[in-house]
Amino acid sequence: MSFEIMGISSALIRKQSVAELEKCNDLTVQFGLRLSQCDAVDLVETRNLALKDNGRIEFGGGVIEKIIREFCNSPYLSMPNYAESLHDLTDMFYYYKNETLDLMSDDDLIKFMKQRFDGICQGSLELLSGRELANMARNIRFGYTAEYSEDLACDEEGVDDDGQS
Amino acid sequence: MTMANLEKRHLIDNKNLSGESYFTSILHEAYAYGLLNDSEIENIQLQCIKFLAYKSERYNDGESSSIRVEAAESIMKSNLYTIGLYLKSLPDADCAVSELKIGKIPEMYQKGRVLINGKVHSAKHFYIMAKANKVTTLNYTYNATLDEGIGIFFKAYNPDYAAHEVMASIDYQLCNPVTDLTGVEFILKYLENLFIENEFCSYFDAEDIHHLLSGYDEGYKDLLINIFEQVVTATLGRTLANRSVLKLDSLKEEIERLQDELAEDDDYLIALKIRKATEKVLQELRITTLSLHRYIEKSLPRITSSIVNAVRTNTLGKTFVSPTNPDLKPKIQFLSSAKMDDEDYREFINELLICRYSSDKLALIKEKAKSFGDIEDLLFDARLSEEEITSVLDIFRDVEIAELIRRHPFKSSIQAVDLSETEQTLRLYVKSYTDQLTTERQERIFGLVNHLMVDER
Structure with missing residues (x-):
């Protein structure tokens, strides 16, 4: 008998997670987005792999549902890239959960990802992961706010030096 | 044999149960003796995982659905330790197995948690008592453990998520070391034993x-x-x-x-x-x-x-x-005569630095150095070679060499890591010098070192 944490991924939990993802279609269908059962199974698998790769464990529903609910109204998501984007966003989420030392809540991290994805990254997952989230994680680790930018800080200092408000 | 002498026969031998991980060991034993079947074991495991999910959520303040594996493992160990503590408090292992069959994991945890609170309270009480009957001694580990090391435990102990850990700095070894216990049980037993040891020592001055x-x-x-x-x-x-x-x-x-x-x-x-x-x-x-x-x-x-x-x-x-x-022990107080005036000393060192020949340097030192303190200073300041330092040391008598060794004892390169380079060099030269002396003289000098009084100033 074992109490090994990593062994917790019973078929029951997977089945439950797939059903929950399929339920999200009721919400996303109005944006022209839908996950097939196969997509949902793959996404749950991606989540399990991402959790394992990042040395984390999750109980219950999970984060994919939250990501779907937040991102479904993004102008940069459409049926052809929907499932693939969700795979990348799930991977990214768990990676940056560790990189931010768990200092950011799930909801705040997902909101930040959505805001940058729709905003400055204009739908580029590479920019979101390689630049925006990496900067944000560094800021959090150094004790700054998630939005802190060195350029902005320098600009503000320069303005102050000139005596302008 | 009367009926009153009959003892209940237990299937599980207490000797096979681990004090540190009582819960898992009792499950193993109960399963091995067929007291718990597969479905009962599975039910207990499932309950433990559900309870872990609940505790993990509390740990994250509900802000994160996932948790690092190390943190989850630590919480799981803490939960099992707390439940184990409750099971240990039952009359025997058979009762504990019965409780595992019918009891609910969260309820057992709560009962264990209450016991932990009680034990922390007892440990604090023993800590106060052990400090009160502390032996007045110079021994560093004893004082450091009792004064500070154990105190850390009461500040750092986290019974909710790390009940199984011993966050304390305990270096002092007891005559009967505490084994097979962890968490608050370890601290409590350690303090009980320490209190008893102190009590015995209190019979003596x-x-x-x-x-x-x-x-x-x-x-x-x-x-x-x-x-x-x-x-x-x-x-x-x-x-x-x-x-x-x-x-x-x-x-x-x-x-x-x-x-x-x-x-x-x-x-x-x-x-x-x-x-x-x-x-x-x-x-x-x-x-x-x-x-x-x-x-x-x-x-x-x-x-x-x-x-x-x-x-x-x-x-x-x-x-x-x-x-x-x-x-x-007989003591020797070493008194050096007054040092040279600073200005004179500077001039003297400048003169030595421009001196070309060692013989001239030695003659100058013999002529101008007024005291042991002056010579000790110039050994650092005059940039003398090893041969020159050896010649200067030849001027000294045994007691002066002994005082020099006392003030600048030789240390290995690892121990001397904090010393300046000149200090390390001098110590090495002094050691080389004493090593080449006759055994008789060495013994005399080191005998004097032990009797020299430490300058408290």
Whole structure:
């Protein structure tokens, strides 16, 4: 008998997670987005792999549902890239959960990802992961706010030096 | 045999159960003896995982659905430890198995949690008592553990998520070390034992203990020794030599007789004599506390084996230590005459620095240096070579060399890591110099080093 944490991924939990993802279609269908059962199974698998790769464990529903609910109204998501984007966003989420030392809540991290994805990254997952989230994680680790930018800080200092408000 | 003498037969042997991970060990044993079947075990595992999910959510304040594996493992260990603590409190292992069959994991956890609170409270009480009857000693590990190391536990202990951990700095080793326990149980047992050891030592003057430990080793303040063990051994030695144990005075005269007497006995007989001596010690000191009786009883095998070993190797004098008073050793106060005026010293050093030949430098030093302090300073400032330093050291008499060694003792490169380069070089040169002296002179010089008084200024 074992109490090994990593062994917790019973078929029951997977089945439950797939059903929950399929339920999200009721919400996303109005944006022209839908996950097939196969997509949902793959996404749950991606989540399990991402959790394992990042040395984390999750109980219950999970984060994919939250990501779907937040991102479904993004102008940069459409049926052809929907499932693939969700795979990348799930991977990214768990990676940056560790990189931010768990200092950011799930909801705040997902909101930040959505805001940058729709905003400055204009739908580029590479920019979101390689630049925006990496900067944000560094800021959090150094004790700054998630939005802190060195350029902005320098600009503000320069303005102050000139005596302008 | 009457019915009253019948004892209930237990399937699970308590000896097979781990004190540290009681919960998992009892599950293993119960499963092995068929007291729990597969579905019951699975049900317990599932309950534990559900409870872990609940605790993890609380740990994250509900802000994160996932948690690092290490954190989850630690929480799981903490949960199992707490439940194990409750199961341990039940009358026997069979009762614990019955409870596992019918009880709910969260309820068992809550009961364990209440027990932890009680144990933390008891540990605090024992901590206060152990500090109150603390032995006044110079031993560093004893003082550091009791004054600060254990105190850390009460500040850092996290019974909700890390109940199984011992967050304390405990360097002082007990005569009966605490094994097979962890978390608050470990601390509680450690403090109980420490309190008992202190209680025994409180029957003797702190000064007597200081002299006894000084007899064991003058540098005992830096040693990892157990004070109680030394004191108990000393009292046993006195009883075996038919002396009073109330005063821990010297046994030098009796050691030889005792050695001859015990050498004729076999191990069993020596152990028997030690047991009898222990009873005499307890009687003479009028110790009635049951816990102290039991603790000394538990310490006997260890002490007996060291005494037997000493008898067999003819080193009883090292085990039954004779106290020494380090303050009674003859002392030499070294007084150097007044140093040169700073301005004169600067001129003198400048002159030495421009000197070309070693013989001229030596002549200059002999002519101008006014005191031991001046020569000591110039050894650092005049950039002298090893040969030149050796020639300067030749000027010194034994007591001056001894004072120089006392002030600048040689240290290995690892120990000397904090010293300046010039200081390290000087120490090395002084060592090389003393090494090439005759053995007789070396002995004389090092004898003087031990008797020189430390300058308190």
